Amino acid sequence: MLDAHLKKLRARDDISAAEEQAIRAGVREVIKVPADGLVVRANQPLEVCTILLSGIAARQKDMPDGKRQITEIHVPGDFTDLHSFTLKRLDHDVVALSACSFAVLPHKYLEQITETQPHLTRVYWFGTNMDAAIHREWVVSLGTRSALARMAHLFCELHIRLGIVDLTRGDSFDLPITQQELAEMIGITPVHANRTLQELRKNGWLEFAGALATIKDLEALKRAAEFDPAYLYLERGRR
Amino acid sequence: MARYLLHLHNRTGHTRDDEGLDLPDVAAARDEAIRSIRSILSSEILEGQMDLDGRIDICGEDGETLAVVRFSEAVQLKAEA
Structure with missing residues (x-):
């Protein structure tokens, strides 16, 4: 289920069996979202993060005139909204562009990871830095x-x-x-x-x-x- | 909402719209055509040219042409004599 996510992480660093287990243990549920379905609505309080398992998703900003700007595309394996762990709300929507499935991990569990898995925490910090690099590009x-x-x-x-x-x-x-x-x-x-x-x-x-x-x-x-x-x-x- | 196909014709060639856009009415489709022409012309201007010889045909899903928007309708040119 998390194969793509682990491949993405392992493309840039070693992830130990214990770290893999720590990630897998955090998945509380898997949700399916139809094409054009909203996964996260901007400025709503958030207590979970989502990893994209299948499908194509995006971060988007809706404009008052009905237009929207997509600011990043997400492919399977992406931790779509890990930044919500510290932001607690997002200034943008996360939307499924095609039918998608996501693994849901509670912020509380991620907090435990930051306390017990320092290397994995840095790997995820690296991940949000990489999202910022994509935004810059x-x-x-x-x-x-x-x-x-x-x-x-x-x-x-x-x-x-x-x-x-x-x-x-x-x-x-x-x-x-x-x-x-x-x-x-x-x-x-x-x-x-x-x-x-x-x-x-x-x-x-x-x-x-x-x-x-x-x-x-x-x-x-x-x-x-x-x-x-x-x-x-x-x-x-x-x- | 209905699906409108916006086919583009200009000197560069013809681009068929096979995907279409869901819009409330023909007026909204015209607005979208105007926006598209401006988008294309603005790219041309950045390359140092602007070709107003073109049009977008707005068609319904059955292929019937509902409106035609010429490139020249999308912009006003102003220049001192």
Whole structure:
């Protein structure tokens, strides 16, 4: 059940059997959320955190005019809202973009982990730092990259993040989200996102159709995105 | 709510909308088309060009064209003579 989560952690550090057991013992329940279902509503008091087990989820900010900005996409294995452990409410929603399942861990249990598992605590601190690094890279995308480069960058990032949890098949991966949601990640409209995907397809770099992404020319896609994976901290080491 | 397909045509090519958007009415679909044209043109301007020769066809799920929004309707150009 937590396989993807453990793969993600072990891609960056050693996780002992005792630490694995400590994580597994914290799961109080598994919840299923349908596509477009809200997992966390902004500014509501929170007492639990959720790990994404399957599906694609996102952090989003709703705007008064009904638009929304997706600020991070979540793939299986992500500790979707670990930051709520210290924040106790979130300034954003967490939403399931496709049908999702989540493991639920109480804040009280995580508090015990911080008291009994210092290394695991640092591993999770590292995890929230990495989320911040991803946010920074998305800010850079929104502020400096063209729509084409932003889209290319997003697919390069997903290729790596899904690869870490063994959810890629060569250069293909399932991505059960809409063009509208892609648009909301990179700050353009759905029609513009459709056009941008068409350009990537015409260039022979990327196909995205029927919830399946296939990277046709990874090097060209990376060049177009000016993609440097350093912000994903892929190196293993003691945290 | 109804599903509207927004097909884009300009000098770069034709982009069929196979996904569509759920919107309350044709007026909302027109607003979305205007927003989309502005989004596309703003990208072009950052590249130093702006091509107003284009349109978005708004179609219902049965394929019937309900409205056409031309790129030129989405922006007002002002320049000193």
